[in-house]
Amino acid sequence: MATFNLNINGKVKQVDVDPATPILWVLRDHLQLVGTKYGCGIAQCGACTVHLDGTATRSCMLTVSMVGNSEITTIEGLSEDGSHPVQKAWMEVDVPQCGYRQAGQIMTASALLDKNPNPSDEEIEMAMNGNICRCGTYTRIKKAVKLAANS
Amino acid sequence: MSQQNNTIGRRAFIRNSGLAGGGLILGFSWLNSCKPKQVTEAEVLEMPKEWFEINSYLKIGENGLATIYCPNPEFGQGVMTSMPMMVAEELDIAWDNVLVEIAPYDAEVYGRQFTGGSQGIRTRWEGLRTVGASAKQMLKEAAAKQWGVPVSEITTADGVLTHEASGNTLGYGEVASAAMAIAVPEEVTLKSPKEFKIISNSKKNVEGKKIVTGKPMFGIDYQYEGALVAMATHPPAFGLKLKSFDATKAKSMPGIVDVFEINTYADDYKRNFFDTNAFTELVVVVGKSTWEVMNAKKSLDIQWEPISDYEYTADRFGMEAKIKVPSGLESSDAHYAKMEELASQPGQVVRKDGDPEGVFKTAAKVIERSYTCPFLAHNCMEPMNFFAHVTEEGAKLAGPLQAPMLIEGAIAASLGLTSDKVDIEMTRMGGGFGRRAYAHYAVEAGLISKKVNAPVKLVYTREDDMTFGIYRPSYQATYRAALDENNNLVAFHVKAGGIPETPVFADRFPAGAVENYMAEQWEHNSNITIGAFRAPRSNFMAGVEQAFLDEVAELAGKDPIDFRLELLDRAMKNPVGENNDYEADRLAGVLELVRDKSDWGAEKPGVFRGVAAYFCHNTYAAHVLDVVKGADGTPRVENAVCAMDCGIVVNPDAASNMCEGGIVDGVGNAMFGGLTFRDGATQQTNFDKYRIIRHSEAPKNIEVHFVQNEIAPTGLGEPPFPPVMGALANALYKAEGRRLYNQPFISDKPPLVG
Ligand code: FES
Numbered sequence: 001m002a003t004f005n006l007n008i009n010g011k012v013k014q015v016d017v018d019p020a021t022p023i024l025w026v027l028r029d030h031l032q033l034v035g036t037k038y039g040c041g042i043a044q045c046g047a048c049t050v051h052l053d054g055t056a057t058r059s060c061m062l063t064v065s066m067v068g069n070s071e072i073t074t075i076e077g078l079s080e081d082g083s084h085p086v087q088k089a090w091m092e093v094d095v096p097q098c099g100y101r102q103a104g105q106i107m108t109a110s111a112l113l114d115k116n117p118n119p120s121d122e123e124i125e126m127a128m129n130g131n132i133c134r135c136g137t138y139t140r141i142k143k144a145v146k147l148a149a150n151s
Numbered sequence: 152m153s154q155q156n157n158t159i160g161r162r163a164f165i166r167n168s169g170l171a172g173g174g175l176i177l178g179f180s181w182l183n184s185c186k187p188k189q190v191t192e193a194e195v196l197e198m199p200k201e202w203f204e205i206n207s208y209l210k211i212g213e214n215g216l217a218t219i220y221c222p223n224p225e226f227g228q229g230v231m232t233s234m235p236m237m238v239a240e241e242l243d244i245a246w247d248n249v250l251v252e253i254a255p256y257d258a259e260v261y262g263r264q265f266t267g268g269s270q271g272i273r274t275r276w277e278g279l280r281t282v283g284a285s286a287k288q289m290l291k292e293a294a295a296k297q298w299g300v301p302v303s304e305i306t307t308a309d310g311v312l313t314h315e316a317s318g319n320t321l322g323y324g325e326v327a328s329a330a331m332a333i334a335v336p337e338e339v340t341l342k343s344p345k346e347f348k349i350i351s352n353s354k355k356n357v358e359g360k361k362i363v364t365g366k367p368m369f370g371i372d373y374q375y376e377g378a379l380v381a382m383a384t385h386p387p388a389f390g391l392k393l394k395s396f397d398a399t400k401a402k403s404m405p406g407i408v409d410v411f412e413i414n415t416y417a418d419d420y421k422r423n424f425f426d427t428n429a430f431t432e433l434v435v436v437v438g439k440s441t442w443e444v445m446n447a448k449k450s451l452d453i454q455w456e457p458i459s460d461y462e463y464t465a466d467r468f469g470m471e472a473k474i475k476v477p478s479g480l481e482s483s484d485a486h487y488a489k490m491e492e493l494a495s496q497p498g499q500v501v502r503k504d505g506d507p508e509g510v511f512k513t514a515a516k517v518i519e520r521s522y523t524c525p526f527l528a529h530n531c532m533e534p535m536n537f538f539a540h541v542t543e544e545g546a547k548l549a550g551p552l553q554a555p556m557l558i559e560g561a562i563a564a565s566l567g568l569t570s571d572k573v574d575i576e577m578t579r580m581g582g583g584f585g586r587r588a589y590a591h592y593a594v595e596a597g598l599i600s601k602k603v604n605a606p607v608k609l610v611y612t613r614e615d616d617m618t619f620g621i622y623r624p625s626y627q628a629t630y631r632a633a634l635d636e637n638n639n640l641v642a643f644h645v646k647a648g649g650i651p652e653t654p655v656f657a658d659r660f661p662a663g664a665v666e667n668y669m670a671e672q673w674e675h676n677s678n679i680t681i682g683a684f685r686a687p688r689s690n691f692m693a694g695v696e697q698a699f700l701d702e703v704a705e706l707a708g709k710d711p712i713d714f715r716l717e718l719l720d721r722a723m724k725n726p727v728g729e730n731n732d733y734e735a736d737r738l739a740g741v742l743e744l745v746r747d748k749s750d751w752g753a754e755k756p757g758v759f760r761g762v763a764a765y766f767c768h769n770t771y772a773a774h775v776l777d778v779v780k781g782a783d784g785t786p787r788v789e790n791a792v793c794a795m796d797c798g799i800v801v802n803p804d805a806a807s808n809m810c811e812g813g814i815v816d817g818v819g820n821a822m823f824g825g826l827t828f829r830d831g832a833t834q835q836t837n838f839d840k841y842r843i844i845r846h847s848e849a850p851k852n853i854e855v856h857f858v859q860n861e862i863a864p865t866g867l868g869e870p871p872f873p874p875v876m877g878a879l880a881n882a883l884y885k886a887e888g889r890r891l892y893n894q895p896f897i898s899d900k901p902p903l904v905g
Contacts, residue, residue, distance in 0.1 A: 001405070017440075017442075018405065018442065018443070020442075021440075021442045022442065025440065025441045025442040028441070029380070029440045029441050029442070030440070032374060033365075034365070034367045034371075034372040034374075035364070035365020035366070035367075036365070037369075037371075037532075037533070037581075038371065038441075038534070038610075039532055039533075039534075039613065039838075040613045040837050040838045040839075041612065041613060041837075042613075042837055042838070042839060044837065044838035044839050045532070045838050047532065074365070075363075075364065075365030076364070076365050078364075079364070080364065081364070082360045082363050082364045087363040087364065090359070090362075090363045091355065091359045091360060091363055094355050094356055094359060094804060094805065094808065096227075096356060096358075096359060096362045096363070097227030097228070097229070097808060097809070097812055098226050098227030098531075098532065098533075098579075098580060098581050098582045098583075099227065099358065099362035099368075099579070099581070100369060100532040100533045100581025100582060101532050101581075102362050102363060103362075103363075103365045106363060121851070124846070125846045125847040126847065128846040129845045129846050129847050130845075131846070132532070132838065132843050132845065133532075134530060134531065134532045134582050134584075134816075134843065135227050135532075135582065135812045135816075136811065136812035136813070136814070136815025136816045136819070136844070136849065137808065137811070137812060137815075138815055138844075138845075138846050138849035139811055139815070139849065139850065139851070139852065139853050140808065140811065141846070142846070142851075
């Protein structure tokens with residue numbers, strides 16, 4: 001066990017956990033931030049995507065000891081009221097079916113748009129390829145990313 | 152307008168004791184009492200000070216806001232939006248003034264709370280509208296009393312009651328209290344489709360905001376004071392069971408509370424058809440946090456031993472079924488060899504019209520083709536999990552499941568409680584696809600909570616989830632068709648089977664359209680468990696039948712759509728046999744619609760097209776897929792056009808979403824899906840080996856068209872899915888010049904030459 005001070009959604013949060021604990025479980029079990037989802041635990045599905053200093057990162061393979069002073073943003077920190085352009089676009093296009101993976105999709109999409117405000121279809125596909133949607137909402141996800149890019 | 156006898160409406164007026172005493176509801180916290188920080192849509196709208204429970208589906212606030220309870224659990228089909236739309240339509244309330252919550256589980260009040268089999272909308276269509284219409288009638292009568300005017304002179308719109316002659320108006324909230332004292336109407340009148348204002352007008356997902364802001368809503372997110380985390384280990388292969396285990400190390404690890412064995416079903420428990428479970432003896436680790444439990448689970452030292460052949464009886468929809476489970480460690484290679492062997496032997500004939508054997512002997516042309524598919528795992532994105540808190544007083548459970556009624560008995564029996572002491576809360580599900588109709592994990596959670604005497608959340612790892620069983624079976628089908636000298640289809644023969652069940656639908660198209668027809672089936676037992684998977688059996692038969700018909704059309708020198716329409720014309724005008732399970736004109740209708748919308752027949756260079764149409768789960772679907780080859784030659788579906796006939800479409804945009812998803816899922820499973828076995832173990836345990844379709848492999852554009860009619864609605868969760876495999880196979884043939892017979896297509900390689 002060790003104590004870590006983490007920068008999460010603009011606030012410092014202290015946790016006392018095993019240094020090998022992935023951020024995913026720190027968020028879900030210790031900080032009750034359950035918007036970040038568990039899907040595979042091996043960085044294959046993208047459900048656990050958060051921003052680490054603005055870059056989309058799989059939190060299931062990111063241990064708490066690796067984070068240091070980096071800024072972590074989760075879906076709860078993107079905006080609390082759904083006012084972030086990507087969240088708004090997601091609601092406008094009515095993307096979700098089951099909705100379980102959409103937080104991860106939104107985090108990847110918002111990191112993409114921060115770096116590349118006007119991505120092509122191919123760039124969207126490449127950036128989003130690590131995020132599985134089992135319900136198959138890919139065409140709507142692309143529509144929503146483009147809508148957010150234009151807003 | 153239609154008169155509706157109001158039995159359902161009257162049952163709805165058994166006010167649900169779970170909601171509040173006396174029918175008057177104050178506040179809004181009952182559903183969320185153990186979930187802190189839940190922000191609901193309700194906070195945005197101005198909340199009423201008082202709620203009046205009109206019936207168990209509906210409460211109205213003094214300010215006119217209404218909360219409608221969705222009776223069926225949600226796993227992405229949008230029932231939480233479409234079902235309340237049906238109530239709101241007949242209630243005549245503005246949709247903006249509606250809040251939605253999931254109903255508590257109470258079969259006596261809410262009937263069949265089962266989301267599955269594409270039956271949700273179909274079975275709720277009359278009941279939910281009747282509930283809305285009954286409430287409206289009571290509100291009208293309350294207003295009539297207050298104004299002293301005949302009820303027939305009162306009209307309603309957008310939550311307002313109007314008496315035109317006197318100019319009086321009242322909001323629903325103002326008479327809701329008085330309406331509670333009105334007798335439930337014996338009969339109500341329902342609107343005709345032409346009068347619909349909410350139904351057939353797209354409404355956004357009522358849970359959209361919670362989803363995009365990451366609110367706790369899934370079972371795995373369930374928060375409860377003092378809850379421990381549990382994980383269970385099952386045998387690493389089918390055909391093995393627990394022998395012994397050493398938990399010394401695990402018990403000494405940080406955060407671990409206990410390690411023990413559970414047995415899901417008592418020996419004398421009579422399983423029902425959804426109590427499918429190969430692994431009933433599990434080693435459980437309970438601890439304080441997920442990560443600690445995961446680590447301790449890995450450190451367990453467990454010995455397994457082979458099972459012997461066994462048999463158990465299960466209740467199969469009221470009938471006793473003997474289930475035989477063979478011992479042994481099975482492999483996919485042996486499965487395919489066995490299926491080939493059984494396919495070459497006579498099967499059980501389940502339908503025969505005319506003289507197929509005779510016609511095949513003398514026909515001008517005969518074609519025979521065989522097809523296979525592998526087992527598939529559902530791979531719901533939210534792994535199986537359940538919360539349980541078992542105390543002396545009873546059991547409180549919460550989590551993702553498609554049908555609480557199917558597991559309530561098993562939970563009660565395993566805990567030694569009566570069913571009335573078992574309370575099950577239905578959470579939103581991260582996918583279902585049929586898998587969560589088999590909620591053994593809820594029984595496991597209950598047993599674990601009882602043993603540790605604490606609230607517990609049982610969570611499956613992805614590996615636990617993928618290797619536990621309850622898969623789509625592996626199937627094989629052989630088709631034969633005979634053409635006369637004028638290229639008319641004169642005989643058709645399907646023989647199919649699977650491990651461990653047959654996929655054959657004896658009375659489905661082209662049965663009824665061919666004079667000489669035969670359907671045969673066979674089965675081969677296995678210890679690998681299977682379960683309903685999005686459009687069971689159809690998810691294989693549609694694709695292979697439609698791929699075969701494409702080949703027959705080619706042999707006949709006919710356009711594939713014309714060829715199918717010709718057959719359907721026969722089935723309409725002069726059907727063969729009496730039990731055909733489809734309506735030929737509606738199947739022809741979706742084919743014609745997809746032909747027109749896709750501009751079928753227009754040649755586009757570099758675009759390879761395939762078509763398929765199928766009927767299942769009371770709904771008709773037809774697809775045209777366009778395959779285009781990438782720079783490296785990899786084929787990809789560029790465009791999909793889909794035509795559906797599911798009767799009235801309750802929520803059109805959400806319905807399109809469902810069809811789009813079905814098409815992506817169909818392309819994905821046909822192309823990449825597959826679970827294979829060696830020595831009883833799955834060779835895929837996570838998404839590194841089990842390939843799920845990704846963004847860059849999905850169709851780029853999907854267009855969905857609905858046949859416009861006024862037929863009572865049927866389901867959409869399953870029907871768009873099965874024919875996709877056929878349309879894809881037919882398009883890939885055009886692109887590659889080679890027919891594909893074995894799914895997944897990615898591994899259906901051409902035979903080595905030389
Ligand atoms: S849970 Fe991290 S990528 Fe799947």
